[in-house]
Amino acid sequence: MLDSGEGYITPDGRQIGGVMMEMKNITLRFGGVVAIKDISFDIREGEIRAIIGPNGAGKSSMLNVINGFYHPQEGEVWFRGEKRPAMRPYEVAELGIARTFQNIALFKGMSTLDNIMTGRMTLMRANILEQALWWGRAQREETEHREKVEKIIDFLEIQHIRKTPVGRLPYGLQKRVELGRALAAEPKLLLLDEPMAGMNVEEKEDMCRFVLDVNDEFGTTIALIEHDMGVVMDIADRVVVMDYGKKIGDGTPDEVRNNPEVIDAYLGVSHD
Amino acid sequence: MATQKEATGALDTIPRLLARNAAAYGQRPAYREKEFGIWQCWSWAEAEEEIRALALGFLVLGVDEGDYIAVIGRNRPALYWSMVAAQMVGAIPVPLYQDAVAEEMAYVLEHCGARFVVCGDQEQVDKVIEVQDRVHCIEHVMYQDKRGMRKYDHTHLNWLHDIQVEGRAAQTRLAHELEARLAKQAYDDTCVMLYTSGTTGKPKGVVLSNRNIIETSRASSEFDDLSEKDSVLAYLPMAWVGDFIFSIGQAYWTGFCVNCPESPETMMTDLREIGPTYFFAPPRIFETMLTSVMIRMEDAGALKKRMFDHFMEHARRVGPAILDGKPVSGTDRLKYRLGDLLVYGPLKNTLGLTNIRVGYTAGEAIGPEIFDFYRSLGINLKQLYGQTEASVFITQQPDGEVRADTVGVPSPGVEVKIDDTGEVYYRSPGTFVEYYKNAESTAKTKDPEGWVATGDAGFFEEGTGHLRIIDRAKDVGKMADGSLFAPKYVENKLKFYPNILEAVVFGADREMCTAFINIDLTAVGNWAERNNIAYASYQELAGHPKVLEMIQSHVEETNKSVAEDPMLSGCQVHRFLVLHKELDADDGELTRTRKVRRNIIAEKFNDLVEALYDGSDSVYTETEVTYEDGRKGKIKATLKISDAAVVPVKPQKVAAE
Numbered sequence: 001m002l003d004s005g006e007g008y009i010t011p012d013g014r015q016i017g018g019v020m021m022e023m024k025n026i027t028l029r030f031g032g033v034v035a036i037k038d039i040s041f042d043i044r045e046g047e048i049r050a051i052i053g054p055n056g057a058g059k060s061s062m063l064n065v066i067n068g069f070y071h072p073q074e075g076e077v078w079f080r081g082e083k084r085p086a087m088r089p090y091e092v093a094e095l096g097i098a099r100t101f102q103n104i105a106l107f108k109g110m111s112t113l114d115n116i117m118t119g120r121m122t123l124m125r126a127n128i129l130e131q132a133l134w135w136g137r138a139q140r141e142e143t144e145h146r147e148k149v150e151k152i153i154d155f156l157e158i159q160h161i162r163k164t165p166v167g168r169l170p171y172g173l174q175k176r177v178e179l180g181r182a183l184a185a186e187p188k189l190l191l192l193d194e195p196m197a198g199m200n201v202e203e204k205e206d207m208c209r210f211v212l213d214v215n216d217e218f219g220t221t222i223a224l225i226e227h228d229m230g231v232v233m234d235i236a237d238r239v240v241v242m243d244y245g246k247k248i249g250d251g252t253p254d255e256v257r258n259n260p261e262v263i264d265a266y267l268g269v270s271h272d
Numbered sequence: 273m274a275t276q277k278e279a280t281g282a283l284d285t286i287p288r289l290l291a292r293n294a295a296a297y298g299q300r301p302a303y304r305e306k307e308f309g310i311w312q313c314w315s316w317a318e319a320e321e322e323i324r325a326l327a328l329g330f331l332v333l334g335v336d337e338g339d340y341i342a343v344i345g346r347n348r349p350a351l352y353w354s355m356v357a358a359q360m361v362g363a364i365p366v367p368l369y370q371d372a373v374a375e376e377m378a379y380v381l382e383h384c385g386a387r388f389v390v391c392g393d394q395e396q397v398d399k400v401i402e403v404q405d406r407v408h409c410i411e412h413v414m415y416q417d418k419r420g421m422r423k424y425d426h427t428h429l430n431w432l433h434d435i436q437v438e439g440r441a442a443q444t445r446l447a448h449e450l451e452a453r454l455a456k457q458a459y460d461d462t463c464v465m466l467y468t469s470g471t472t473g474k475p476k477g478v479v480l481s482n483r484n485i486i487e488t489s490r491a492s493s494e495f496d497d498l499s500e501k502d503s504v505l506a507y508l509p510m511a512w513v514g515d516f517i518f519s520i521g522q523a524y525w526t527g528f529c530v531n532c533p534e535s536p537e538t539m540m541t542d543l544r545e546i547g548p549t550y551f552f553a554p555p556r557i558f559e560t561m562l563t564s565v566m567i568r569m570e571d572a573g574a575l576k577k578r579m580f581d582h583f584m585e586h587a588r589r590v591g592p593a594i595l596d597g598k599p600v601s602g603t604d605r606l607k608y609r610l611g612d613l614l615v616y617g618p619l620k621n622t623l624g625l626t627n628i629r630v631g632y633t634a635g636e637a638i639g640p641e642i643f644d645f646y647r648s649l650g651i652n653l654k655q656l657y658g659q660t661e662a663s664v665f666i667t668q669q670p671d672g673e674v675r676a677d678t679v680g681v682p683s684p685g686v687e688v689k690i691d692d693t694g695e696v697y698y699r700s701p702g703t704f705v706e707y708y709k710n711a712e713s714t715a716k717t718k719d720p721e722g723w724v725a726t727g728d729a730g731f732f733e734e735g736t737g738h739l740r741i742i743d744r745a746k747d748v749g750k751m752a753d754g755s756l757f758a759p760k761y762v763e764n765k766l767k768f769y770p771n772i773l774e775a776v777v778f779g780a781d782r783e784m785c786t787a788f789i790n791i792d793l794t795a796v797g798n799w800a801e802r803n804n805i806a807y808a809s810y811q812e813l814a815g816h817p818k819v820l821e822m823i824q825s826h827v828e829e830t831n832k833s834v835a836e837d838p839m840l841s842g843c844q845v846h847r848f849l850v851l852h853k854e855l856d857a858d859d860g861e862l863t864r865t866r867k868v869r870r871n872i873i874a875e876k877f878n879d880l881v882e883a884l885y886d887g888s889d890s891v892y893t894e895t896e897v898t899y900e901d902g903r904k905g906k907i908k909a910t911l912k913i914s915d916a917a918v919v920p921v922k923p924q925k926v927a928a929e
Contacts, residue, residue: 155419209420216422
């Protein structure tokens with residue numbers, strides 16, 4: 001299925017493009033602890049790519065490497081055909097990579113609208129003086145950004161909490177607002193760190209639909225970490241399986257499901 | 273303009289009214305919808321253009337005269353336009369309840385043989401696709417919201433916007449055909465078909481003609497002086513006859529603006545932003561609004577709270593009188609004015625009711641305190657009584673004659689009569705044509721002279737001529753001494769107390785009435801907390817002596833109010849007990865819409881009913897219950913039976929207290 005560099009067609013008929021991001025032999029150490037050991041995989045344009053694995057497998061560390069928060073000791077990160085130098089997270093954000101967090105990281109006292117507006121930070125051009133005086137570019141820009149933000153609010157069906165401080169919202173909605181903020185940056189690649197964690201079945205179904213719709217409507221490439229195997233197998237196009245910092249499987253959900261090593265990791269065979 | 277309105281001759285279909293509005297009120301707003309955080313607006317001229325494009329698009333798609341076009345979705349301008357566009361091409365719109373399960377939807381689509389279905393969004397489209405293998409009449413499905421629809425097979429699926437684009441492109445080719453179809457339409461052609469929700473048996477398609485809708489809209493608009501300057505918020509189901517009359521019938525007749533909320537959840541915010549002048553809500557909505565006000569006042573600062581309590585007390589005393597234009601002393605007026613400045617005004621503003629000129633509630637009984645609360649604020653809230661078969665209006669309350677316990681006088685043009693059994697009949701220009709493909713039911717409901725049975729029992733109050741509805745006709749019976757027994761009338765009065773969740777009154781063919789009471793766990797639990805009453809379970813709380821005392825006072829209050837009515841004074845509750853379990857639909861005691869199933873309860877709790885009548889003061893009982901996971905269990909309890917004071921019935925012995 002992955003024989004050419006030109007992408008493939010998913011079972012539901014979506015065209016997946018060429019390689020967008022490639023991780024080459026990444027190794028990440030914290031002192032003596034090896035969090036990620038010699039892992040390589042790629043993420044393709046328009047794809048929903050999942051990273052799964054038991055607790056402590058190194059999934060979040062992997063996301064933090066992509067995100068530029070951690071710098072691997074060995075290996076290279078290639079983005080759109082170029083080797084990416086060590087970058088700070090905000091520089092990575094400017095490249096068009098946005099993310100959500102496992103533990104919600106919103107501004108609790110600010111409204112939904114304002115939180116999502118902060119997602120557009122990297123796209124604002126007006127300088128601090130213009131912003132402070134709300135003059136010139138700042139004024140023009142605000143209207144423009146607000147319009148984009150309203151489209152996202154409409155998309156995520158959170159009109160009713162537009163003006164509500166996010167701290168007062170239930171968990172499932174906060175997660176949705178966080179997704180909204182990430183979308184506001186108009187990312188090319190969206191990283192989701194356990195978007196369904198702690199949700200009930202209905203909230204999970206909603207979130208799944210939003211993830212699929214984001215991919216479908218905006219053509220955004222998505223890389224997500226998830227514990228819930230059912231969810232992953234349903235929505236991901238390809239899955240990387242990690243265990244103890246190593247990659248033990250990579251392929252379509254079906255391939256991964258039948259991979260003996262993966263079964264071992266999930267059914268709990270002892271490691272020696 | 274006035275002359276135009278009277279000339280019903282030329283304005284005998286909705287499309288003709290649309291043309292009149294586009295000409296007379298071209299620049300005035302016809303539709304508003306909040307989208308992307310902003311109110312988008314269409315003037316009558318713009319709306320006409322949109323609807324016309326849609327109608328031409330329907331022609332391109334092959335809609336024939338007499339076709340049925342189903343419309344499913346929440347209130348949005350484009351769906352209203354679809355209905356009018358359907359009428360323009362000679363088709364009949366059939367709005368459906370969007371929350372209907374696939375099963376019901378399949379039945380209705382099959383029954384009317386809808387060739388075309390217009391959906392709001394993906395959710396509705398999915399439902400239609402799901403039933404399509406059973407319902408073969410559907411040829412094309414259209415949808416408004418494009419989201420999530422990209423991957424669907426579009427051979428028989430169309431984006432509504434594309435239909436309009438195609439319609440505009442076909443303007444020169446098809447305009448002639450459209451004009452020809454418009455010219456053919458007559459006053460007695462079908463305007464719309466609405467399915468009754470069907471609490472008993474299958475839904476029935478109520479066929480309403482242009483005459484029904486337009487006569488009713490004209491009469492009711494004149495009754496309340498509605499004009500093109502009014503505005504409404506369209507948020508009630510489009511399949512409900514009320515929404516059709518308010519948002520299409522009256523809106524097109526008078527040319528007022530229909531506002532559609534951003535989403536069902538934002539309804540309250542949107543209400544505040546729009547501040548409609550004409551508003552309809554079932555009692556449930558008014559109740560929720562009042563509760564939220566009360567809860568927020570509990571949390572308010574001491575000064576605000578005292579101000580609120582003080583001025584609300586004053587408003588309750590003089591507010592309704594001022595609203596009705598009755599004489600009120602100068603100082604009271606002045607104080608009311610001050611209260612308006614400090615409390616009533618800001619409160620109405622928060623609720624979005626500042627501009628209300630006319631408000632209606634209907635559908636079920638509204639609690640008098642709730643009703644009086646809104647009226648005391650100066651909101652002209654009235655009651656009406658109606659049904660789908662009557663194009664809504666049967667009776668309504670004229671300004672200045674508004675009360676919580678009546679449903680008003682017959683609406684203009686409506687004749688109402690009561691038969692020997694007490695059942696209410698009506699005849700009016702709005703009376704439906706027939707039930708679609710159901711001559712048998714039509715004949716059963718409507719007699720050859722046009723009188724329609726409502727299925728409700730009621731009577732006209734002497735002196736005022738107001739109609740009072742007491743119960744469903746089949747539930748009304750006689751007591752042993754021959755006096756009228758109307759259980760629901762008493763139950764409603766009991767249920768107006770927040771502490772009482774449900775009540776079941778017995779008394780048919782008996783000497784006296786008795787009742788089962790269900791406490792409301794939230795309200796009573798709250799009360800218990802404030803009064804330091806500890807309890808471990810529902811059953812324990814329900815059996816607490818203090819609770820029984822409180823319920824007893826409610827029952828006695830109710831008796832006093834029942835006794836005021838000479839016809840129904842026999843229905844006072846002599847003995848009652850508080851049930852040890854909540855009545856539940858899972859146990860078959862309530863319907864899914866939470867209506868009491870009287871006979872089943874009487875049978876199931878036979879021992880309790882007997883105890884109520886044999887004079888014992890407590891009774892031991894075991895009841896089978898079904899848990900949420902389907903397992904069954906037994907609850908054992910000893911229930912205390914209390915006697916309630918009753919007001920002597922005979923009018924000659926008026927209690928001199």
